[in-house]
Amino acid sequence: MLGLGRHHSSKIYISLLVIVAFLIGLGFSFFVINFYPSSQENSHYKPSDVGYMTGNYNVLGDMLKKYHMTVEEYDERIGELEKENEILREERNLVFNPECSFGKVTEFSKESVREAMDPEIVRKLAVSVISSGSENPVILLHRYVHENVKYVDDPKGEEYIATPCETIMTGGGDCEDHAILFASMLESVGTDAKIVWLKDTHTLVGIETDGDINLEIENIQGCGNTLWMDHEGMKLLLADTSFAPCPGQIENIYVERENGEWEWKKGYEVIVFDV
Numbered sequence: 248m249l250g251l252g253r254h255h256s257s258k259i260y261i262s263l264l265v266i267v268a269f270l271i272g273l274g275f276s277f278f279v280i281n282f283y284p285s286s287q288e289n290s291h292y293k294p295s296d297v298g299y300m301t302g303n304y305n306v307l308g309d310m311l312k313k314y315h316m317t318v319e320e321y322d323e324r325i326g327e328l329e330k331e332n333e334i335l336r337e338e339r340n341l342v343f344n345p346e347c348s349f350g351k352v353t354e355f356s357k358e359s360v361r362e363a364m365d366p367e368i369v370r371k372l373a374v375s376v377i378s379s380g381s382e383n384p385v386i387l388l389h390r391y392v393h394e395n396v397k398y399v400d401d402p403k404g405e406e407y408i409a410t411p412c413e414t415i416m417t418g419g420g421d422c423e424d425h426a427i428l429f430a431s432m433l434e435s436v437g438t439d440a441k442i443v444w445l446k447d448t449h450t451l452v453g454i455e456t457d458g459d460i461n462l463e464i465e466n467i468q469g470c471g472n473t474l475w476m477d478h479e480g481m482k483l484l485l486a487d488t489s490f491a492p493c494p495g496q497i498e499n500i501y502v503e504r505e506n507g508e509w510e511w512k513k514g515y516e517v518i519v520f521d522v
Protein backbone atom coordinates (compact mmCIF):
# COMPACT_ATOMS: atom_id res chain seq x y z
CA MET A 248 0.00 0.00 0.00
CA LEU A 249 2.77 2.36 1.02
CA GLY A 250 4.96 1.23 -1.93
CA LEU A 251 2.12 1.79 -4.41
CA GLY A 252 1.60 5.28 -2.99
CA ARG A 253 5.27 6.15 -3.44
CA HIS A 254 5.15 4.91 -7.02
CA HIS A 255 2.01 6.96 -7.63
CA SER A 256 3.52 10.20 -6.21
CA SER A 257 6.70 9.86 -8.33
CA LYS A 258 4.43 9.59 -11.41
CA ILE A 259 2.78 12.89 -10.43
CA TYR A 260 6.22 14.39 -9.84
CA ILE A 261 7.40 13.42 -13.39
CA SER A 262 4.16 14.74 -14.92
CA LEU A 263 4.61 18.09 -13.15
CA LEU A 264 8.21 18.23 -14.35
CA VAL A 265 7.07 17.69 -17.97
CA ILE A 266 4.42 20.41 -17.64
CA VAL A 267 6.92 22.89 -16.13
CA ALA A 268 9.47 22.12 -18.90
CA PHE A 269 6.75 22.60 -21.50
CA LEU A 270 5.73 25.95 -19.99
CA ILE A 271 9.36 27.14 -19.88
CA GLY A 272 9.77 26.15 -23.55
CA LEU A 273 6.56 27.97 -24.46
CA GLY A 274 7.69 31.10 -22.63
CA PHE A 275 11.07 31.04 -24.34
CA SER A 276 9.47 30.70 -27.80
CA PHE A 277 7.17 33.59 -27.02
CA PHE A 278 10.17 35.70 -26.00
CA VAL A 279 12.11 34.85 -29.18
CA ILE A 280 9.14 35.56 -31.44
CA ASN A 281 8.28 38.87 -29.84
CA PHE A 282 11.43 40.39 -28.42
CA TYR A 283 14.45 39.05 -30.26
CA PRO A 284 15.61 41.91 -32.55
CA SER A 285 15.41 40.12 -35.91
CA SER A 286 12.02 38.66 -35.05
CA GLN A 287 10.83 42.06 -33.96
CA GLU A 288 11.87 43.38 -37.34
CA ASN A 289 9.87 40.63 -39.02
CA SER A 290 6.81 41.52 -37.02
CA HIS A 291 7.02 45.09 -38.36
CA TYR A 292 8.09 44.46 -41.94
CA LYS A 293 6.67 41.64 -43.93
CA PRO A 294 8.57 40.49 -47.06
CA SER A 295 5.82 42.06 -49.17
CA ASP A 296 6.50 45.43 -47.50
CA VAL A 297 10.16 45.23 -48.47
CA GLY A 298 9.05 44.50 -52.02
CA TYR A 299 6.81 47.51 -51.83
CA MET A 300 9.71 49.67 -50.67
CA THR A 301 12.12 48.53 -53.35
CA GLY A 302 9.66 48.01 -56.21
CA ASN A 303 8.16 51.45 -55.94
CA TYR A 304 10.68 54.30 -55.61
CA ASN A 305 8.49 55.46 -52.79
CA VAL A 306 8.28 58.72 -50.96
CA LEU A 307 9.74 59.10 -47.51
CA GLY A 308 6.68 60.83 -46.05
CA ASP A 309 4.56 57.94 -47.22
CA MET A 310 6.84 55.41 -45.55
CA LEU A 311 6.97 57.20 -42.24
CA LYS A 312 3.18 57.33 -42.20
CA LYS A 313 2.67 53.77 -43.41
CA TYR A 314 5.08 52.11 -41.02
CA HIS A 315 4.74 54.52 -38.08
CA MET A 316 8.52 54.77 -38.02
CA THR A 317 10.71 57.31 -36.37
CA VAL A 318 13.42 58.87 -38.52
CA GLU A 319 16.04 56.73 -36.69
CA GLU A 320 14.13 53.51 -37.39
CA TYR A 321 13.74 54.56 -40.99
CA ASP A 322 17.49 55.27 -41.26
CA GLU A 323 18.38 51.82 -39.94
CA ARG A 324 15.91 49.98 -42.11
CA ILE A 325 16.77 51.84 -45.27
CA GLY A 326 20.55 51.38 -44.96
CA GLU A 327 20.64 48.25 -47.12
CA LEU A 328 17.83 49.16 -49.46
CA GLU A 329 19.38 52.44 -50.44
CA LYS A 330 22.54 50.73 -51.65
CA GLU A 331 20.39 48.99 -54.22
CA ASN A 332 18.18 51.90 -55.05
CA GLU A 333 19.77 55.13 -56.15
CA ILE A 334 16.46 56.96 -56.35
CA LEU A 335 15.50 56.08 -52.82
CA ARG A 336 18.84 57.47 -51.67
CA GLU A 337 18.36 60.70 -53.56
CA GLU A 338 14.84 61.14 -52.18
CA ARG A 339 16.21 60.64 -48.71
CA ASN A 340 19.05 63.11 -49.20
CA LEU A 341 16.56 65.59 -50.54
CA VAL A 342 14.20 65.27 -47.63
CA PHE A 343 16.96 65.55 -45.03
CA ASN A 344 18.61 68.40 -46.89
CA PRO A 345 18.82 71.29 -44.42
CA GLU A 346 18.41 73.68 -47.34
CA CYS A 347 14.96 72.30 -48.10
CA SER A 348 12.57 75.22 -47.72
CA PHE A 349 8.82 75.04 -47.29
CA GLY A 350 5.93 76.76 -48.99
CA LYS A 351 3.38 79.24 -47.76
CA VAL A 352 -0.14 80.53 -48.14
CA THR A 353 -0.06 83.27 -50.76
CA GLU A 354 -1.67 84.50 -53.98
CA PHE A 355 -1.04 82.42 -57.08
CA SER A 356 1.18 84.58 -59.27
CA LYS A 357 4.21 84.36 -61.51
CA GLU A 358 6.29 85.67 -58.57
CA SER A 359 5.01 83.17 -56.00
CA VAL A 360 5.55 80.25 -58.39
CA ARG A 361 9.03 81.48 -59.30
CA GLU A 362 9.86 81.82 -55.63
CA ALA A 363 8.81 78.23 -54.94
CA MET A 364 10.72 76.77 -57.93
CA ASP A 365 13.99 75.11 -56.93
CA PRO A 366 15.76 73.21 -59.74
CA GLU A 367 19.01 73.02 -57.77
CA ILE A 368 17.56 71.05 -54.86
CA VAL A 369 15.83 68.45 -57.08
CA ARG A 370 18.67 67.97 -59.56
CA LYS A 371 20.15 64.84 -57.98
CA LEU A 372 16.73 63.23 -57.76
CA ALA A 373 15.98 64.15 -61.39
CA VAL A 374 19.31 62.69 -62.52
CA SER A 375 18.61 59.47 -60.57
CA VAL A 376 15.16 59.11 -62.12
CA ILE A 377 16.51 59.67 -65.64
CA SER A 378 19.43 57.27 -65.08
CA SER A 379 17.03 54.54 -63.96
CA GLY A 380 15.35 54.15 -67.35
CA SER A 381 16.00 54.21 -71.06
CA GLU A 382 13.04 56.31 -72.16
CA ASN A 383 13.03 60.01 -72.98
CA PRO A 384 13.94 62.00 -69.82
CA VAL A 385 10.72 64.04 -70.06
CA ILE A 386 8.66 60.83 -70.04
CA LEU A 387 10.62 59.39 -67.09
CA LEU A 388 10.32 62.54 -64.98
CA HIS A 389 6.62 62.89 -65.81
CA ARG A 390 5.95 59.29 -64.74
CA TYR A 391 7.95 59.75 -61.54
CA VAL A 392 5.94 62.80 -60.45
CA HIS A 393 2.63 61.25 -61.51
CA GLU A 394 3.26 58.02 -59.59
CA ASN A 395 4.76 59.54 -56.46
CA VAL A 396 2.67 62.63 -55.81
CA LYS A 397 -0.97 62.14 -54.96
CA TYR A 398 -3.44 64.91 -55.76
CA VAL A 399 -4.26 66.66 -52.48
CA ASP A 400 -6.23 69.91 -52.30
CA ASP A 401 -5.05 73.14 -50.69
CA PRO A 402 -6.63 74.20 -47.38
CA LYS A 403 -10.18 75.47 -47.89
CA GLY A 404 -10.25 79.01 -49.24
CA GLU A 405 -6.45 79.31 -49.33
CA GLU A 406 -3.74 79.03 -51.96
CA TYR A 407 -0.83 77.08 -50.54
CA ILE A 408 2.22 77.06 -52.81
CA ALA A 409 4.53 74.16 -51.89
CA THR A 410 8.22 73.89 -52.74
CA PRO A 411 9.47 70.88 -54.77
CA CYS A 412 11.19 69.11 -51.87
CA GLU A 413 8.15 69.61 -49.65
CA THR A 414 5.96 67.99 -52.31
CA ILE A 415 8.37 65.01 -52.50
CA MET A 416 8.48 64.70 -48.73
CA THR A 417 4.73 64.79 -48.18
CA GLY A 418 3.95 62.79 -51.31
CA GLY A 419 1.00 65.04 -52.11
CA GLY A 420 0.00 68.37 -53.59
CA ASP A 421 -2.49 70.02 -55.91
CA CYS A 422 -2.03 70.99 -59.55
CA GLU A 423 0.37 73.92 -59.04
CA ASP A 424 2.47 71.89 -56.59
CA HIS A 425 2.71 69.16 -59.24
CA ALA A 426 3.61 71.76 -61.87
CA ILE A 427 6.27 73.41 -59.66
CA LEU A 428 7.92 70.06 -58.88
CA PHE A 429 7.83 68.80 -62.46
CA ALA A 430 9.03 72.12 -63.93
CA SER A 431 11.84 72.30 -61.33
CA MET A 432 13.00 68.77 -62.23
CA LEU A 433 12.90 69.54 -65.97
CA GLU A 434 14.81 72.81 -65.56
CA SER A 435 17.38 71.06 -63.36
CA VAL A 436 18.41 68.88 -66.33
CA GLY A 437 18.41 71.63 -68.96
CA THR A 438 14.89 71.33 -70.37
CA ASP A 439 12.99 74.62 -70.51
CA ALA A 440 9.63 74.45 -68.83
CA LYS A 441 6.89 77.03 -68.60
CA ILE A 442 3.89 77.24 -66.31
CA VAL A 443 0.61 77.22 -68.24
CA TRP A 444 -2.08 78.66 -65.99
CA LEU A 445 -5.76 78.27 -66.76
CA LYS A 446 -6.67 81.23 -64.63
CA ASP A 447 -8.36 80.28 -61.34
CA THR A 448 -8.91 76.72 -62.61
CA HIS A 449 -5.87 74.55 -63.28
CA THR A 450 -2.08 74.62 -63.70
CA LEU A 451 -0.13 72.70 -66.35
CA VAL A 452 3.44 72.59 -67.56
CA GLY A 453 4.50 73.55 -71.11
CA ILE A 454 7.72 71.81 -72.20
CA GLU A 455 10.09 72.94 -74.94
CA THR A 456 11.10 69.61 -76.38
CA ASP A 457 11.61 67.75 -79.62
CA GLY A 458 8.58 66.46 -81.56
CA ASP A 459 10.23 63.01 -81.76
CA ILE A 460 8.95 62.37 -78.25
CA ASN A 461 5.46 61.84 -79.78
CA LEU A 462 6.41 58.44 -81.18
CA GLU A 463 7.60 57.24 -77.79
CA ILE A 464 4.51 58.54 -75.98
CA GLU A 465 2.11 56.92 -78.44
CA ASN A 466 3.71 53.54 -77.73
CA ILE A 467 2.99 53.78 -74.01
CA GLN A 468 -0.14 51.95 -72.96
CA GLY A 469 -2.84 54.37 -71.85
CA CYS A 470 -1.29 57.34 -73.64
CA GLY A 471 -2.54 58.64 -76.98
CA ASN A 472 -2.13 61.69 -79.19
CA THR A 473 -0.25 64.54 -77.57
CA LEU A 474 -1.38 68.16 -77.22
CA TRP A 475 1.09 70.88 -78.16
CA MET A 476 0.48 74.58 -77.63
CA ASP A 477 1.72 77.44 -79.82
CA HIS A 478 3.49 80.06 -77.76
CA GLU A 479 5.58 82.94 -79.14
CA GLY A 480 6.74 80.94 -82.15
CA MET A 481 7.46 77.81 -80.07
CA LYS A 482 5.62 74.54 -79.71
CA LEU A 483 5.14 73.57 -76.08
CA LEU A 484 4.24 70.00 -75.12
CA LEU A 485 1.49 70.33 -72.50
CA ALA A 486 1.72 68.16 -69.41
CA ASP A 487 -0.47 67.46 -66.39
CA THR A 488 1.30 65.12 -63.94
CA SER A 489 -1.63 65.34 -61.52
CA PHE A 490 -3.85 63.61 -64.09
CA ALA A 491 -1.97 61.57 -66.69
CA PRO A 492 0.81 58.93 -66.66
CA CYS A 493 2.64 60.59 -69.60
CA PRO A 494 3.06 64.06 -71.11
CA GLY A 495 0.73 65.53 -73.74
CA GLN A 496 -2.44 64.13 -72.15
CA ILE A 497 -4.93 66.75 -70.99
CA GLU A 498 -8.37 66.16 -69.49
CA ASN A 499 -11.25 66.74 -71.89
CA ILE A 500 -12.92 69.17 -69.51
CA TYR A 501 -10.30 71.78 -70.55
CA VAL A 502 -10.18 71.28 -74.30
CA GLU A 503 -12.32 70.77 -77.42
CA ARG A 504 -10.98 68.29 -79.97
CA GLU A 505 -12.01 67.93 -83.56
CA ASN A 506 -10.36 66.10 -86.48
CA GLY A 507 -6.94 66.02 -84.84
CA GLU A 508 -7.13 69.74 -83.96
CA TRP A 509 -7.79 71.13 -80.52
CA GLU A 510 -8.50 74.38 -78.71
CA TRP A 511 -9.09 75.52 -75.14
CA LYS A 512 -12.69 75.34 -74.04
CA LYS A 513 -14.44 78.68 -74.17
CA GLY A 514 -14.11 80.85 -71.10
CA TYR A 515 -10.59 79.87 -70.02
CA GLU A 516 -8.04 82.63 -69.78
CA VAL A 517 -4.71 80.93 -70.46
CA ILE A 518 -1.54 82.59 -69.18
CA VAL A 519 1.96 81.23 -69.92
CA PHE A 520 4.92 82.31 -67.87
CA ASP A 521 8.61 81.52 -67.67
CA VAL A 522 9.97 80.19 -64.42
Ligand SMILES: [Ca+2]
Nearest residue numbers: 407408421424
Ligand atom coordinates in the same frame (compact mmCIF):
# COMPACT_ATOMS: atom_id res chain seq x y z
CA1 LIG B 1 -0.97 73.93 -53.52
